Amino acid sequence: MKLLNSLGPNPRMVRMFMAEKGISLPLVDLDLLGGENRRPPYTDKNPSGQIPSLELDDGKVIAETVAICEYLEELHPQPPLVGSTPEQRAETRMWTRRIELNITEYMYAGFRFAEGLGLFENRIRCLPDAAAGMKTKAHDGQEWLDPMLAGKQFICGDRLTVADLVLYCCVDFCASVGQPIDPALKNFNAWYQRMDARPSAQQTLATNWKELGMRV
Ligand SMILES: N[C@@H](CCC(=O)N[C@@H](CS)C(=O)NCC(=O)O)C(=O)O
DSSP states (O other): OEEEEOSSHHHHHHHHHHHHHTOOOOEEEOOTTTTGGGSTTHHHHOTTOOSOEEEOTTSOEEESHHHHHHHHHHHOOSSOSSOSSHHHHHHHHHHHHHHIIIIIHHHHHHHHTTTTHHHHTTTSOOOGGGHHHHHHHHHHHHHHHGGGGTTOSBTBBTBOOHHHHHHHHHHHHHHHTTOOOOTTOHHHHHHHHHHHTSHHHHHTSOTTHHHHTSOO
8 A cells, every 4th residue: 555645735634644644655756847647657547637646556545535534444444533432433524524624625615716726727728816715705604614713722623633633734834835824813823823733744745845835
């Protein structure tokens, strides 16, 4: 089994999940900036043309970060980052979906339609006029989340989960490319600082991120 990997917050999220669990897998690096992910043979494996993917020993390919993490959790249940009871798993999935639908998808679209336009305009349909609105929607989602983080270590209370990793990797990246964290969101900022201090966050950050100008 190997992880098809590259620069970027989504591959970083899976690597951070693996680091938290102590899972080590061979990494195969693809040239995202050069568009290797948008042509065969990669698109024969993952037709969405996005990275990461997990290639199993029998050649099957699992794509989508959260699906990859769920699969890895089934193979390596400890420490649980989805959950060890039906209730915990449901709570994690509820929050992961809320985070993706209300925050991270808007943040990524805001980036792709603005600062990332040069990279994305020939890959996907980009709507530059919508960029500011996407960022506003992302901010609305963060503002909605902020009071619910009060008094909590993590999104699911005292349990670190994949929902935290999805949000952290996106926020950390986007803050470095034009979507700074609003200082008014006190709980959100404190949560971000706690996540950023984790060894897994530091271990998965590209050593040349400053040179690249983005936290990937
Ligand atoms: N929904 C996908 C998103 C993956 C994604 O957006 N990956 C980015 C890297 S962070 C990518 O492949 N970007 C290059 C491209 O889209 O061409 C997932 O969860 O795996």
